[in-house]
Amino acid sequence: xxxxxxxxxxxxxxxxxxxxxxxxxxxxxxxxxxxxxxxxxxxxxxxxxxxxxxxxxxxxxxxxxxxxxxxxxxxxxxxxxxxxxxxxxxxxxxxxxxxxxxxxxxxxxxxxxxxxxxxxxxxxxxxxxxxxxxxxxxxxxxxxxxxxxxxxxxxxxxxxxxxxxxxxxxxxxxxxxxxxxxxxxxxxxxxxxxxxxxxxxxxxxxxxxxxxxxxxxxxxxxxxxxxxxxxxxxxxxxxxxxxxxxxxxxxxxxxxxxxxxxxxxxxxxxxxxxxxxxxxxxxxxxxxxxxxxxxxxxxxxxxxxxxxxxxxxxxxxxxx
Amino acid sequence: xxxxxxxxxxxxxxxxxxxxxxxxxxxxxxxxxxxxxxxxxxxxxxxxxxxxxxxxxxxxxxxxxxxxxxxxxxxxxxxxxxxxxxxxxxxxxxxxxxxxxxxxxxxxxxxxxxxxxxxxxxxxxxxxxxxxxxxxxxxxxxxxxxxxxxxxxxxxxxxxxxxxxxxxxxxxxxxxx
Numbered sequence: 001x002x003x004x005x006x007x008x009x010x011x012x013x014x015x016x017x018x019x020x021x022x023x024x025x026x027x028x029x030x031x032x033x034x035x036x037x038x039x040x041x042x043x044x045x046x047x048x049x050x051x052x053x054x055x056x057x058x059x060x061x062x063x064x065x066x067x068x069x070x071x072x073x074x075x076x077x078x079x080x081x082x083x084x085x086x087x088x089x090x091x092x093x094x095x096x097x098x099x100x101x102x103x104x105x106x107x108x109x110x111x112x113x114x115x116x117x118x119x120x121x122x123x124x125x126x127x128x129x130x131x132x133x134x135x136x137x138x139x140x141x142x143x144x145x146x147x148x149x150x151x152x153x154x155x156x157x158x159x160x161x162x163x164x165x166x167x168x169x170x171x172x173x174x175x176x177x178x179x180x181x182x183x184x185x186x187x188x189x190x191x192x193x194x195x196x197x198x199x200x201x202x203x204x205x206x207x208x209x210x211x212x213x214x215x216x217x218x219x220x221x222x223x224x225x226x227x228x229x230x231x232x233x234x235x236x237x238x239x240x241x242x243x244x245x246x247x248x249x250x251x252x253x254x255x256x257x258x259x260x261x262x263x264x265x266x267x268x269x270x271x272x273x274x275x276x277x278x279x280x281x282x283x284x285x286x287x288x289x290x291x292x293x294x295x296x297x298x299x300x301x302x303x304x305x306x307x308x309x310x311x312x313x314x315x316x317x318x319x320x
Numbered sequence: 321x322x323x324x325x326x327x328x329x330x331x332x333x334x335x336x337x338x339x340x341x342x343x344x345x346x347x348x349x350x351x352x353x354x355x356x357x358x359x360x361x362x363x364x365x366x367x368x369x370x371x372x373x374x375x376x377x378x379x380x381x382x383x384x385x386x387x388x389x390x391x392x393x394x395x396x397x398x399x400x401x402x403x404x405x406x407x408x409x410x411x412x413x414x415x416x417x418x419x420x421x422x423x424x425x426x427x428x429x430x431x432x433x434x435x436x437x438x439x440x441x442x443x444x445x446x447x448x449x450x451x452x453x454x455x456x457x458x459x460x461x462x463x464x465x466x467x468x469x470x471x472x473x474x475x476x477x478x479x480x481x482x483x484x485x486x487x488x489x490x491x492x493x494x495x496x497x
Contacts, residue, residue: 017400024385024401034438036388302388307398 001304003115003124007135007178015182016155019143022299023152026292029065038306039068042099047089048127049075049105054266054290055127055136059102062297066306071096086110090119098122100305108132108171123304131169131230137265138175140296142183144289145220148261157184162214164190164246165224165273168197169231172265173224177203190214191246194235211246215255222263223248223273239272248274253281261285324469324477327488330450333466334363337448338370340464345415348375350443352414354384356432357402360420362483363450367419380407384418389431404435412440421479423449423465426458451490453477 001014010018028034044063048056056072063070075089086105093101100123103111108130115124128134146152149159161180167173167189180187181204188206189196200207208214215221226242236242243249248262256262262274262284270276279286325333345351348371355364361383368381385402393399408414418432429447436442448464453471471477471492478491 021401024403028404036438037434038388038393302401303398306388306393307396308394 001300003111003126004135004300004304005111005115005124005126006133007138007175007182008133010135010179010182012155012182015139015142015179018139018296018299018303019146021303022139022143022292022295023147025298025302026295029295035065035067037067038302039063039066041069042305043069043071043097044100044102044301044305045071045073045093045096045098046127047073047075047093047101047103049103049110050128052104052127054293055104055134058290058293059125059127059136059297059301061294062301065294066298066301068099068301068305071098086113087117087119090114090117094120094122100125100301102127104128106130125300125304128171131171131174133175133178134171134265135175135179136293136297136300137172138179139300140289140293141172141176141222141263141265142179143296144263144285144292145185145261147292148285149219149259155183156180159185159219160188160217161185161220161222162188162190162211162218163222163224164211164248166195166226166235167191167200167224168195168235169227170224176222177205181205188214188218192236192242211248211252212255215252216257219257219260220263221248221256221260222265223268224265225267226269226273243272243275247272248278250275250277250281253278253283256283263289266290321491321493323489324492325451325467325490327482330466330488330490331366333450334366335370337464337466338367338374341367341417341446341448342371342374344446344463348377348379350413350415351379352407352411352416352442353379353381353419354406354416355381355419356428357383357385358484359479359481360418362481363421363448364419367448382407384432384435386428386431386435389434391427391431406439410440411436411442413443415444415446416442417446417448417464419448421450421481422477423447423452423462424455424477426456426460429460430458450479451477 046056046059060070102125104127110129111124111126126135163173177187188208190208190211264286268274353364353368355361364381368379372379383403383405385404387399387401446463449462450466452462452465452468455473475492475494480487480489482488
């Protein structure tokens with residue numbers, strides 16, 4: 001892997017390699033919190049133009065467990081937007097010797113911009129760009145599903161995943177749909193019509209407007225956060241009405257299959273898309289998703305940065 | 321390309337190594353066999369099988385992946401991680417025997433010592449290899465050797481094991497003759 005910009009760039013085999021590597025790393029560091037010397041001397045910059053708790057901390061923890069040096073760069077409050085100023089930031093990071101940049105940006109395509117322009121030599125990892133993609137979240141979700149329903153091996157064939165709620169604004173949903181389908185899972189989107197993007201037919205997934213119709217058949221119930229900060233229009237009448245139609249309540253959970261699991265990428269709006277009892281129930285793997293996030297991000301950092309990088313290989317003339 | 325050990329010779333060498341491991345450690349009680357994947361893991365399993373047979377016990381064999389500790393990571397594209405599996409969970413206080421197929425520069429074993437260091441504090445660490453081909457670059461030696469084979473540096477030694485290569489044999493290739 002050269003960069004990780006989008007799930008669309010990954011082959012099925014590459015995706016499974018990330019999951020297998022993460023599984024091995026999770027097993028090795030289980031409970032010990034031990035560090036690997038693998039990325040000693042490499043510098044990872046967390047470049048966050050948008051707020052984030054778990055993704056930034058997760059990348060920081062992952063990089064530190066591999067002994068990399070971590071620099072956190074928060075651009076909150078600055079007037080940075082796309083184009084020239086992102087370029088200047090990139091040039092600065094290049095000058096500081098960043099080997100990898102983990103970027104979160106409000107503009108879709110920011111990570112691509114950083115990688116495709118020759119501003120800096122390092123690896124670029126997309127940690128969420130606008131409403132486009134959030135590939136490491138999709139990988140950690142797939143990892144969590146595989147761990148619970150496929151004994152941590154192979155692909156996700158035979159698994160039916162329902163993604164519920166604000167599909168329209170969700171980069172998590174976009175990356176998840178791409179990855180889940182790549183891994184052979186069946187995906188159904190469940191949301192009010194106003195929160196389903198135009199052109200959804202091209203994604204080749206099921207679409208339903210009723211959670212009650214679908215919930216009995218799902219192996220994975222993935223609730224998405226209602227992204228109030230991105231909602232400039234009225235997408236549903238009231239929060240109570242949304243919760244009644246699409247909220248994951250304990251009544252609905254009783255309808256679920258015996259082995260099925262509840263997921264949420266966080267942060268949760270308790271009482272809106274998921275009730276407090278559901279979030280804290282036995283079926284919920286939401287806290288585990290966070291722990292798995294560290295292993296998956298370690299795997300991504302290892303696979304992009306652990307060996308010789310593409311540029312180093314190109315200059316040494318060795319083949320891949 | 322020529323065959324330097326055939327199937328019978330490999331199994332006799334492994335049986336002798338099994339006896340030597342038992343003799344040096346005064347029995348199997350505190351032993352922990354760790355094979356270095358890929359082929360070291362299969363050799364380790366065979367040695368564990370032989371020891372179990374000799375001592376009428378059931379000795380498990382484990383694996384130790386050293387990828388994350390290699391000193392040549394930066395020279396190649398990232399490698400796939402292989403499983404690490406420690407029977408009994410801990411290496412603390414045990415007599416660890418590392419098992420690998422070909423012993424060459426010694427760098428693999430140096431990485432394995434680093435990996436062990438992260439896992440705990442064994443009572444002792446010993447090394448068993450099927451082939452010692454010389455050309456050490458580090459001050460490391462083997463305790464148990466199947467066969468010493470003098471080689472030229474540009475030659476390569478290949479170990480084939482029936483578990484993954486369908487035959488048991490050791491080949492040497494790339495010599496100037």
